[in-house]
Amino acid sequence: MTVTVKICGLTEPAGLAAAVAAGARYVGFVFFAKSPRHVSPEQAADLVAQVPLGIAKVGLFVDPDDALLRAVLDKVPLDMIQLHGAETPARVAEVKALTGLPVIKAVGLAEPADLDALWDYGLVADMLLIDAKPPKGAALPGGNGVAFDWRLLAGRQILKPWLLAGGLTPDNVAEAIRLTRAPGIDVSSGVESAPGIKDPDRIRRLIARATAPIL
Numbered sequence: 001m002t003v004t005v006k007i008c009g010l011t012e013p014a015g016l017a018a019a020v021a022a023g024a025r026y027v028g029f030v031f032f033a034k035s036p037r038h039v040s041p042e043q044a045a046d047l048v049a050q051v052p053l054g055i056a057k058v059g060l061f062v063d064p065d066d067a068l069l070r071a072v073l074d075k076v077p078l079d080m081i082q083l084h085g086a087e088t089p090a091r092v093a094e095v096k097a098l099t100g101l102p103v104i105k106a107v108g109l110a111e112p113a114d115l116d117a118l119w120d121y122g123l124v125a126d127m128l129l130i131d132a133k134p135p136k137g138a139a140l141p142g143g144n145g146v147a148f149d150w151r152l153l154a155g156r157q158i159l160k161p162w163l164l165a166g167g168l169t170p171d172n173v174a175e176a177i178r179l180t181r182a183p184g185i186d187v188s189s190g191v192e193s194a195p196g197i198k199d200p201d202r203i204r205r206l207i208a209r210a211t212a213p214i215l
């Protein structure tokens with residue numbers, strides 16, 4: 001089975017082109033003003049116009065209100081919504097109904113007790129993104145380049161399609177996939193040369209390693 005790859009936090013055409021050329025199946029755009037990867041609806045509209053058919057364009061939001069979702073979707077033809085805040089399962093269902101789009105819900109893991117949330121959100125989300133919990137005092141709820149203990153997921157059945165995230169890099173991605181048997185991965189800071197600026201060479205190396213056969 002080939003591992004699917006999402007490259008998140010794209011802000012400029014070179015990074016986007018590298019992700020597409022290397023075989024990413026999902027590309028993500030951050031609509032969260034505090035993030036160094038934030039894009040305006042106008043910037044995002046220019047970028048998504050360059051995405052070929054067959055690659056899903058994902059909008060990442062943190063506890064968005066309905067007005068923000070509508071304002072972005074009025075200008076940007078997204079294929080999926082990613083919710084990366086403290087949205088409840090009921091809010092995930094509301095966002096699905098409001099936007100008519102599939103929703104990816106990010107769930108943070110640090111310890112075994114956190115695994116229960118995968119079941120709760122798996123009942124309503126179309127896809128789960130299993131990430132590290134942000135470090136104490138972090139300014140952002142994601143995109144922090146921090147990994148969790150992948151052994152938490154070893155041997156687990158997950159209710160919905162899912163992506164592994166958190167601190168993945170070209171150097172550790174093969175081991176992360178081997179331990180978790182993740183069907184897909186999501187990466188942001190591990191393929192950057194600076195916050196918000198993707199490094200085409202790191203993207204190519206990451207995707208080559210993530211999609212190589214696992215022994």
Ligand SMILES: O=C(O)c1ccccc1NCC(=O)[C@H](O)[C@H](O)COP(=O)(O)O
Binds near residue numbers: 189
């Ligand atoms: O990337 C951001 O700036 C960001 C801001 C607010 C919420 C989530 C954010 N990113 C989430 C992601 O897309 C990341 O792929 C995921 O958390 C893993 O990040 P990283 O450890 O940097 O690969």
